[in-house]
Amino acid sequence: MKNAFSREDKFMVFYELGISSLGCLLVARNNRAICFVALADDPDLLVEHLQEKYPHAKQQQNDTLLTSYLIRILNYIESPKGELDLPIEMEGTTFQKSVWMTLQQVPVGQTRTYTELANMLGKPSAVRAVANACAANSLALLVPCHRIVNKNGTLSGYRWGVERKQILLGREKALLTV
Secondary structure: OOOOOOOOOOEEEEEEEEEEOOEEEEEEEOOOOEEEEEEEOOHHHHHHHHHHHOOOEEEEEOOHHHHHHHHHHHHHHHOOOOOOOOOEOOOOOHHHHHHHHHHOOOOOOOOEEHHHHHHHOOOOOOHHHHHHHHHOOOEOOOOOHHHEEOOOOOOOOOOOOHHHHHHHHHHHHHHHOO
């Protein structure tokens, strides 16, 4: 008798690729919601990362629903007005999910430190765990870990590159002053 979640069973992951001023963008969804958003210079590397995250999934490119999501995210990269309100599925531990949900409360154009984020969670001693949860975020932009900075305000540790983080924060702040 097969387990309902047998690794032999294939589930579908649909994905789309696009090009932005920050490089290549991959957006993927399962049957319920967006489950993976990543940035890189090489589209093949993005597909590899998707395969690593979902090694037992059947992957399919060219999905009409995802195309509309991809366009919205690409537009947001260029002009980050407001929040991206798209259906997402956070895959992680209970603690990671609580960090990611709290990250979504940081407004566009503002930043928080890892310490402030830990305090927002009511776990002031969990700064390192908060930083690790940010590093494990696989929903670039939709869970805005780019808004988290070091205690002294410097940028560090963005999974998709500190330069991208700097550009995103600059664009968000610029829109607030317009």
